[in-house]
Amino acid sequence: MSGTLYGVGLGPGDPELITRRAARLIESAEIICYPSLAGGESLARAIAADLIPATAREIRIDVPMTRDRAPAQAAYDTGAAGIAQALENGQDVVCLCEGDPFFYGSFMYLFARLRGRFDVQVVPGVTSLTACAAVAAMPLTARNEVMTVLPGPLPDDILRTHLRAADTLVVMKVGRHLPRLRTLLDSEGLLAAATYVERATLGAERVLPLADAPDDAPYFSMILIAKGADPWL
Amino acid sequence: MSGTLYGVGLGPGDPELITRRAARLIESAEIICYPSLAGGESLARAIAADLIPATAREIRIDVPMTRDRAPAQAAYDTGAAGIAQALENGQDVVCLCEGDPFFYGSFMYLFARLRGRFDVQVVPGVTSLTACAAVAAMPLTARNEVMTVLPGPLPDDILRTHLRAADTLVVMKVGRHLPRLRTLLDSEGLLAAATYVERATLGAERVLPLADAPDDAPYFSMILIAKGADPWL
Numbered sequence: 001m002s003g004t005l006y007g008v009g010l011g012p013g014d015p016e017l018i019t020r021r022a023a024r025l026i027e028s029a030e031i032i033c034y035p036s037l038a039g040g041e042s043l044a045r046a047i048a049a050d051l052i053p054a055t056a057r058e059i060r061i062d063v064p065m066t067r068d069r070a071p072a073q074a075a076y077d078t079g080a081a082g083i084a085q086a087l088e089n090g091q092d093v094v095c096l097c098e099g100d101p102f103f104y105g106s107f108m109y110l111f112a113r114l115r116g117r118f119d120v121q122v123v124p125g126v127t128s129l130t131a132c133a134a135v136a137a138m139p140l141t142a143r144n145e146v147m148t149v150l151p152g153p154l155p156d157d158i159l160r161t162h163l164r165a166a167d168t169l170v171v172m173k174v175g176r177h178l179p180r181l182r183t184l185l186d187s188e189g190l191l192a193a194a195t196y197v198e199r200a201t202l203g204a205e206r207v208l209p210l211a212d213a214p215d216d217a218p219y220f221s222m223i224l225i226a227k228g229a230d231p232w233l
Numbered sequence: 234m235s236g237t238l239y240g241v242g243l244g245p246g247d248p249e250l251i252t253r254r255a256a257r258l259i260e261s262a263e264i265i266c267y268p269s270l271a272g273g274e275s276l277a278r279a280i281a282a283d284l285i286p287a288t289a290r291e292i293r294i295d296v297p298m299t300r301d302r303a304p305a306q307a308a309y310d311t312g313a314a315g316i317a318q319a320l321e322n323g324q325d326v327v328c329l330c331e332g333d334p335f336f337y338g339s340f341m342y343l344f345a346r347l348r349g350r351f352d353v354q355v356v357p358g359v360t361s362l363t364a365c366a367a368v369a370a371m372p373l374t375a376r377n378e379v380m381t382v383l384p385g386p387l388p389d390d391i392l393r394t395h396l397r398a399a400d401t402l403v404v405m406k407v408g409r410h411l412p413r414l415r416t417l418l419d420s421e422g423l424l425a426a427a428t429y430v431e432r433a434t435l436g437a438e439r440v441l442p443l444a445d446a447p448d449d450a451p452y453f454s455m456i457l458i459a460k461g462a463d464p465w466l
Binding site for chain 1: 242247249250252253254256335337341344348355363364370374380382383384386394395
């Protein structure tokens with residue numbers, strides 16, 4: 001009897017935003033798996049630190065940050081092989097994932113390698129999307145409004161099409177793209193409607209009008225744009 | 234000193250998907266507020282039932298289901314007035330909200346009426362969006378993919394524009410619109426990529442290819458469409 005692979009969403013960073021189901025799975029885990037980026041501390045492990053049993057075996061997947069995707073793929077191949085071995089031995093494995101596993105989550109790389117062969121259960125988590133909206137006190141969508149989520153690294157022409165079509169826009173992965181995105185939003189007449197949110201629920205969070213945001217935004221930053229004026233009343 | 238208004242996301246339905254912060258707020262609440270639709274049971278209250286203290290005062294907002302929005306607005310006006318009175322007396326009020334308060338959430342109607350006058354804190358919750366993805370074992374977005382959330386009642390021409398532009402589409406509020414949506418998706422060549430999810434984490438959940446879904450879908454149903462083929466590897 002093989003073990004079960006759990007892909008567990010941890011939410012946006014505040015350990016209090018972990019769900020009760022995720023907390024219970026982590027607290028009773030025999031084997032915990034998590035990624036870390038480029039040899040640094042694992043954010044996923046840090047979020048869940050207080051819940052991880054001292055007795056748990058930990059599988060760390062060290063993901064290199066290279067433009068070429070092959071080294072990261074090799075790291076996930078190795079991690080998946082280690083997990084597969086534990087599952088074949090009948091042990092369950094709890095994989096930690098910031099935010100939600102299936103919304104830009106690192107767990108997808110393990111899911112793609114292990115599904116079909118093993119029982120996989122995914123525990124959804126609070127996304128950075130609604131965490132940023134909560135921190136900014138800014139409703140995202142009501143009634144029949146359309147929302148589009150846009151990664152900031154995309155080229156301007158793709159972004160522009162969506163900026164014009166949707167009622168609410170969320171730009172993720174802003175980072176060093178902030179000056180270009182601000183120029184684009186200004187040219188579309190959306191600068192006044194744009195709010196910048198940095199490190200939501202991660203500590204030292206900041207909420208600013210995009211017009212006042214720093215040029216050197218951190219990776220964990222987001223832009224929220226709501227065209228509707230109190231449409232939820 | 235006025236009290237604090239908490240808008241608390243409860244997640245998609247399974248009480249285990251309530252966050253630890255939401256659970257603590259509910260467990261220690263003096264006053265709990267929640268909506269119910271058209272005199273029926275309150276889904277929000279049902280999700281949180283095990284956490285609500287027997288001693289808590291409950292403010293129920295009975296929202297009429299009419300095409301005209303005025304009766305619902307009047308119900309929220311009355312509810313907000315009752316909440317304001319408690320806040321002015323220095324009591325905190327915990328408002329329960331299915332899913333996430335700012336993602337098609339009922340709390341927005343109270344937020345619009347009470348913000349500015351009182352301290353308001355929003356606790357984000359797991360959305361039905363990622364809950365459906367988890368139940369369907371279907372990753373939503375990886376890397377630089379674009380996702381658009383579409384309410385099903387929108388007309389075909391608006392839906393079609395977005396269906397063509399984004400990599401991942403999520404159609405909410407499907408209900409009686411299912412036959413029309415299925416015809417539209419078929420005409421766009423997206424039927425094979427479309428998955429139907431009903432009552433995710435609410436019990437008696439169902440996951441089907443959209444082609445096999447029932448014409449009379451319940452209100453709590455969703456269609457997920459991912460154009461990418463294992464783009465997360």
